[in-house]
Amino acid sequence: MPQAPADPQRPDHAADPGRGGLTDAEVASLDAHWRAANYLSAGQIYLLSNPLLTVPLEPEHIKPRLLGHWGTTPGLNLIHTHLNRVITARDLDAICVWGPGHGGPAVLANSWLEGSYSEVYPDVSRDAEGMGRLFRQFSFPGGVPSHVAPETPGSIHEGGELGYSLAHAYGAALDNPDLLVACVIGDGEAETGPLAASWHANKFLDPIHDGAVLPVLHLNGYKIANPSVLARLPEEELDRLLRGYGHEPLYVSGGDPGRVHRALAAALDRALDHIATAQRVARAEGVLDRPHWPLIVLRTPKGWTGPAEVDGLAVEGTWRAHQVPLSGVRDNPEHLRQLEGWLRSYRPEELFDAQGRPLPQVLEYVPRGARRLGANPHTNGGLLTRSLSLPPLEHYAVPVERPGTALHEPTRVLGRLLAQIMADTAERRNFRLAGPDETASNRLDAVYEATGKAWQERTLPTDEHLAHDGRVMEVLSEHLCQGWLEGYTLTGRHGLFSCYEAFVHIVDSMVNQHIKWLKTSRALTWRRPVPSLNYLLTSHVWRQDHNGFSHQDPGFVDHVLNKSPEVVRVFLPPDANTLLCVADHVLRSRDQVNVIVAGKQPSFDWLGLDEARAHCARGAGVWTWAGTETGERPPDVVLGCAGDVPTQEVLAAADLLRRHLPELAVRVVNVVDMTRLLPKEEHPHGMSDAEYDALFTADRPVAFAYHGYPWLIHRLTYRRTGHDQLHVRGYKETGTTTTPFDMVVSNDLDRYRLVMDVIDRVPGLGVRAVPVRQAMADARTRHRAWIREHGTDLPEVTDWTWSGK
Structure with a gap:
């Protein structure tokens, strides 16, 4: 791999992987990074200005609307900090899927610290000015969302709706044999149906051709307002559950930062050794037994390092820390005092220099170049995409x-x-x-x-x-x-x-x-x-x-x-x-x-390959061979269709009209790209009014047979000039176990009903075509009697082919 560019704000560091435990100096470096990330995260939620607290905090330094989620953020910062260490120590190609995506402040803070954010957004520079912009833009008009959204470097998972992180992680690992995908699963997400199913994805992960997924179940005890199920399970029961899913769980818990740093580092090293061994025995020794992949259970207090108590009520370690622990900062002097004390507790003067740049100790374990979590090309997949070579x-x-x-x-x-x-x-x-x-x-x-x-x-x-x-x-x-x-x-x-x-x-x-x-x-x-x-x-x-x-x-x-x-x-x-x-x-x-x-x-096959290519390129078009118009005058009626069965019924109706009403000029229009029906102002594939009118006419009746619910066609075309002349048949929520043709009859989509629609809507035709209409109605009656006696469709339906005569 090419050598990553040097980072002038990061010292050279040849780290020991830490299998024998962290030194005090290593713990201090990790803790400095974690405190810096926590400071930046809290600053995003609260601060409009004064990012380095160079002057005492005043109400005008606070955002008018306080938005964001603090509760999960310190735990996410801890995980990010420790992933940095193992990526650097082991030269890992790794990404992380952040399931609690509402912990956006954490991932933004870490992206800014590692420099990937400033590379993507140069105006948010890695200094005091850029820090101020980072704070101001968070959940602010014209800024960035509070979740880990596409705007966040290193993200492939939004996390606004919970449940999908682990499935996304396994999808990223498939066919990526050298990739490690860490996946943080939060308390609330762990209770969703999709996440429950995702525990079985390890039964589909090939240790030879696929990468590895390392789930980190982050339990901080609560969701928005309630305790979380997995956090309250007895440890033995939780362990049996996770082992039953096929994992080897490793447990890290506590609220003492020094102890947790050492425990999490040891757990990560053990997990990564386990993964490396499993991949080695599969790839080098041909052992195909499914590995019991490692999983880390991390228990930390919700809202860790934030206010312990607000207005006499416990906050840290409770559901009250979920979003904004101090909500009245602009108007309540005591809340403002608490906020300043909270922010200064991270000792920002030890983390950033006078220009607001992170100090070397903070960046000691931050990976370089594309190894950074915010810069890994797998999280910007278009950088790695190779086109499929499609056969002729x-x-x-x-x-x-x-x-x-x-x-x-x-x-x-x-x-x-x-x-x-x-x-x-x-x-x-x-x-x-x-x-x-x-x-x-x-x-x-x-x-x-x-x-x-x-x-x-x-x-x-x-x-x-x-x-x-x-x-x-x-x-x-x-x-x-x-x-x-x-x-x-x-x-x-x-x-x-x-x-x-x-x-x-x-x-x-x-x-x-x-x-x-x-x-x-x-x-x-x-x-x-x-x-x-x-x-x-x-x-x-x-x-x-x-x-x-x-x-x-x-x-x-x-x-x-x-x-x-x-x-x-x-x-x-x-x-x-x-x-x-x-x-x-x-x-x-x-x-x-x-x-x-x-x-x-x-x-039925309707179009040869060349005709099909041309038709798909148009998205909608006239099938001239199916109609009876001569071009000397506009058609008397248009038969429109979209979908395979509606197309067959329209062609069968056109066939009946040829035989029974040969003087009628019929146009058949098939739509293969539904978005063509929209105005061009509303969709890139949409038709102009002139194109639409040329195809469907502006003033002739249109009988349209559609695959789905008929009102969709009306919604797509309601602005068109000829919309009042449009009559749509489709599925009307009428169904049962029956014959194939009875399904279309029951929903009035059948060929006989379509012929009746034409007779009813072409001016002057109703009086002249009474016998034909009556014959169509009789055919529908005959159909119902036939299927109840024989259990199959009418021979005239099952044996029908296009005659074109």
Whole structure:
């Protein structure tokens, strides 16, 4: 590795790893750094000016609004200080995921101390002036958030919503064999469902090809207002729980800084020795038994080193220290006196020189260059991203001699492409497929020709495709799949999350947070674009007739399209070749959340590969071969569609109109990129009004068949000139266990209903086409009687193909 640049404010230091215990001088250096970080953290919460306390503290030096979280911050500072020591002593490539992300003051303080903050934000220099800016900007208008947000160097985890830190840590460690990922888990986070599932991620970590994760369970006793469960468990019960999860716990506790420094240093050295041994025996000796990885349980008082008591009430070591221990500092002279005493207790004159620069003792263990936690390139994953080498789609496309006559399973076709990507990345290992136990069910099992399913537990003769080095991640936890891929993509690698459509809602909140992260990151020039997070939603609403109502929900698309337009994309490819083109596009993209909804059941092939490429590039377009307009006059009606089953029903309706109402000029428009329906002012892919009107017309009726809830189409198009002429059919929350065609009939999305809609909405057609409308209504009645007698759909439905006549 290239030599890191010298730090003029840091002395050369050849540290002993400390396996035999710390010397008094080493403890003093660690304590100086920890006190400096605590001082900077408290200063961010309170101080508007006077950062070095060069004059007595006055009310005008205090921020008008006091925001932030003090309670967890001293413990985070302690962990950061000691990670610095082992990184320096062992030359570790390490990052840290800070689960209590609301402890933002700590990570900001440490980034400033190590110099990485000033490198990213030169105006926040490592001196008194920069310290003042660091303090002022925290939770202040025009400044930075109180959480460990994208603006914080060294962060890949926001922590505003708790539960995801450990999954993110394991995602970062996958395929990063030389990386150590420390993960701090707080009291409250330890009680969440996603975190509870994440303890099982160690069963998927390959000690040969993956890095190591070192969880630090930071128990300070309380959440916002209540005691935390794990902190109150008897030590023996907590130990059994953690060992049952497959860890070897190491315990550090107390409130005496000197003793805790020595104990934490010893625990870290023991944990890192354990990790090094486990990796050595796996890599050099071929021992594939799953290691019992170490874990540190750190117990420190909540609000440690802060005010012990305020207004006669205990604060330090209680829930009252969670946010701002002294809230009336501007108006209450006693609170102001306490604050000044608190800040001066860190002895800032021993930590910073007259210009506000950290003194050498404070920086003795701070790593250099890219070894610093705030500067490690894995936390700015775009710096390490290498593009996927995607194979030519011609090798996987299905031939289409005539539209709507041959059938393929779109996701099975995609599976062959993914298998090749897996094979091509076998050496580089920068692509993963994740899903909740559904890879084969979703017809993607061709990938097993190139890689197995990650698995570190015992295997049985009946098992299939399990492999220690597998890159398919299957676990029945959508939270884990999402968290793994977030950590994986944020550290510069590529992935795809395949899920049943109805159950991807389990990660609604997680995708919210990831989209917010990406939106903020895009505005930061120093953060490089990272690979997109890609969803493949299959086993979708229209083909869940066998599983029934519980498996029928297409609303994830609505949820995603509520989010930041510059980040989100939604694709509904109507057939196998368009799915290939969409997949090729999203796997090349950066800084986005892409949602693809595609079926796994046999469905018609409509477009050849070249046509599919052109159609996907447009995002929405007229299928001239499917309509009957001649170009001599505007169409009488537009049939719009988005989604594979709606497309089939629209094409079947167009076929019926050709036969029964040949004089009618029909235009068929298919939408593959849902964001094309938005105005161009609201989304980068949106259409101008002129483009939209040219496609859908400004004054002709539009009957639109949509895959999901129909009101989404109205929301996307409500400003368009012809919106009053738009009639949308879609899923109306009506479902059961029934036949495939009965699902569309029950929701009025079927071909017969669409023909009736056309007759009802084309001016003057209703009177002329009464017999046709009546025949369509009779077909729906005949359908209901048929399925109740035979249990299958009408032969005219199951045997239908596109005739084009």
